[in-house]
Amino acid sequence: xxxxxxxxxxxxxxxxxxxxxxxxxxxxxxxxxxxxxxxxxxxxxxxxxxxxxxxxxxxxxxxxxxxxxxxxxxxxxxxxxxxxxxxxxxxxxxxxxxxxxxxxxxxxxxxxxxxxxxxxxxxxxxxxxxxxxxxxxxxxxxxxxxxxxxxxxxxxxxxxxxxxxxxxxxxxxxxxxxxxxxxxxxxxxxxxxxxxxxxxxxxxxxxxxxxxxxxxxxxxxxxxxxxxxxxxxxxxxxx
Amino acid sequence: xxxxxxxxxxxxxxxxxxxxxxxxxxxxxxxxxxxxxxxxxxxxxxxxxxxxxxxxxxxxxxxxxxxxxxxxxxxxxxxxxxxxxxxxxxxxxxxxxxxxxxxxxxxxxxxxxxxxxxxxxxxxxxxxxxxxxxxxxxxxxxxxxxxxxxxxxxxxxxxxxxxxxxxxxxxxxxxxxxxxxxxxxxxxxxxxxxxxxxxxxxxxxxxxxxxxxxxxxxxxx
Numbered sequence: 001x002x003x004x005x006x007x008x009x010x011x012x013x014x015x016x017x018x019x020x021x022x023x024x025x026x027x028x029x030x031x032x033x034x035x036x037x038x039x040x041x042x043x044x045x046x047x048x049x050x051x052x053x054x055x056x057x058x059x060x061x062x063x064x065x066x067x068x069x070x071x072x073x074x075x076x077x078x079x080x081x082x083x084x085x086x087x088x089x090x091x092x093x094x095x096x097x098x099x100x101x102x103x104x105x106x107x108x109x110x111x112x113x114x115x116x117x118x119x120x121x122x123x124x125x126x127x128x129x130x131x132x133x134x135x136x137x138x139x140x141x142x143x144x145x146x147x148x149x150x151x152x153x154x155x156x157x158x159x160x161x162x163x164x165x166x167x168x169x170x171x172x173x174x175x176x177x178x179x180x181x182x183x184x185x186x187x188x189x190x191x192x193x194x195x196x197x198x199x200x201x202x203x204x205x206x207x208x209x210x211x212x213x214x215x216x217x218x219x220x221x222x223x224x225x226x227x228x229x230x231x232x233x234x235x236x237x238x239x
Numbered sequence: 240x241x242x243x244x245x246x247x248x249x250x251x252x253x254x255x256x257x258x259x260x261x262x263x264x265x266x267x268x269x270x271x272x273x274x275x276x277x278x279x280x281x282x283x284x285x286x287x288x289x290x291x292x293x294x295x296x297x298x299x300x301x302x303x304x305x306x307x308x309x310x311x312x313x314x315x316x317x318x319x320x321x322x323x324x325x326x327x328x329x330x331x332x333x334x335x336x337x338x339x340x341x342x343x344x345x346x347x348x349x350x351x352x353x354x355x356x357x358x359x360x361x362x363x364x365x366x367x368x369x370x371x372x373x374x375x376x377x378x379x380x381x382x383x384x385x386x387x388x389x390x391x392x393x394x395x396x397x398x399x400x401x402x403x404x405x406x407x408x409x410x411x412x413x414x415x416x417x418x419x420x421x422x423x424x425x426x427x428x429x430x431x432x433x434x435x436x437x438x439x440x441x442x443x444x445x446x447x448x449x450x451x452x453x454x455x456x457x458x459x460x
Contacts, residue, residue, distance in 0.1 A: 154457055
């Protein structure tokens with residue numbers, strides 16, 4: 001981990017990785033969409049609209065995973081003062097917020113034909129909406145400080161405080177009586193959905209993860225370059 | 240212990256002398272609660288149905304607006320730097336300030352709440368539970384709000400950002416607080432809700448001073 005604290009080394013490695021991640025994500029998302037739209041069978045009850053699941057569920061998984069990565073990177077940045085970890089956390093937030101938004105919107109589009117309503121204030125939907133607000137607050141806090149290192153630490157504290165929401169989201173469908181269905185995949189005794197639906201789901205999840213890594217690399221590289229530009233500008237002014 | 244009490248005494252004195260504490264928070268509370276019947280109409284059944292939620296949301300907003308009294312003034316005149324250098328740990332200083340904040344803001348809101356609930360036609364079974372739920376909930380609001388106040392203490396015009404940061408963290412207190420009152424008025428047991436409010440208070444008491452002190456140290460350098 002300390003090896004990657006050197007931004008130059010980080011830039012070199014990620015520049016080498018970037019085309020592979022981009023290619024992998026295009027391949028996996030393409031394959032997942034093909035499998036989900038054409039190969040997976042229609043549900044006996046929901047018909048063809050079950051196919052929204054192949055976008056909705058992976059986005060929701062990504063939303064939670066990205067917040068966890070953001071919190072972990074924040075902790076690393078706070079504890080070890082790892083400079084690249086702070087930038088990773090900063091870069092994760094807009095991606096996580098976008099996936100949360102996609103999960104909420106696709107969920108609403110799915111809920112209208114299935115439940116008869118675009119929205120319901122049950123525990124799962126409410127806590128994911130709170131997650132979106134936490135992401136937005138995090139991004140706002142980064143932008144509120146002039147000094148980037150101070151912004152990094154403040155945002156790290158906020159990310160760690162907000163992490164309590166993640167177990168609440170995960171277990172909301174068990175702790176409360178919710179309209180949103182309980183867990184079918186990430187359970188202790190294994191997934192309970194059929195493999196013909198599980199495979200496209202996992203392929204899409206892998207594709208979204210590769211996409212996240214691609215965009216994360218691009219964003220962190222941009223942050224490192226922006227930091228260099230800032231240093232150059234400051235040194236120019238003092239000459 | 241005497242340092243701790245001295246800080247509480249000082250903050251209470253400042254709040255009472257400067258004004259802008261309890262009277263303004265309660266006035267805001269009263270105004271917001273009054274707006275609902277004016278906007279929605281005086282129909283008894285409707286008001287009774289929403290009374291628990293409206294009282295809680297208004298109290299929450301009033302508590303949140305009073306949060307920049309917590310650290311801002313001391314930050315601006317340098318008192319916070321001195322407090323940070325004192326032998327008392329910064330975490331305990333945060334607890335002391337939150338206690339004083341609760342005594343001068345949360346407690347008046349708590350006293351005003353049952354009266355305002357009557358304005359909204361709340362059923363009488365709900366009033367005692369409302370007072371108890373707010374007794375458990377308003378200290379949590381001060382403590383959780385301290386995290387946001389500490390994070391935004393150095394920012395110019397950080398008030399709106401403070402709201403954006405703190406309101407998502409207030410949601411559990413709101414849900415269980417309003418839930419306790421609604422349980423009581425529908426002849427269900429409010430006890431589980433009250434127990435969870437107590438748990439939230441204990442968690443906030445244990446964790447919020449730590450996060451707030453870290454944020455204060457960050458902003459004081």
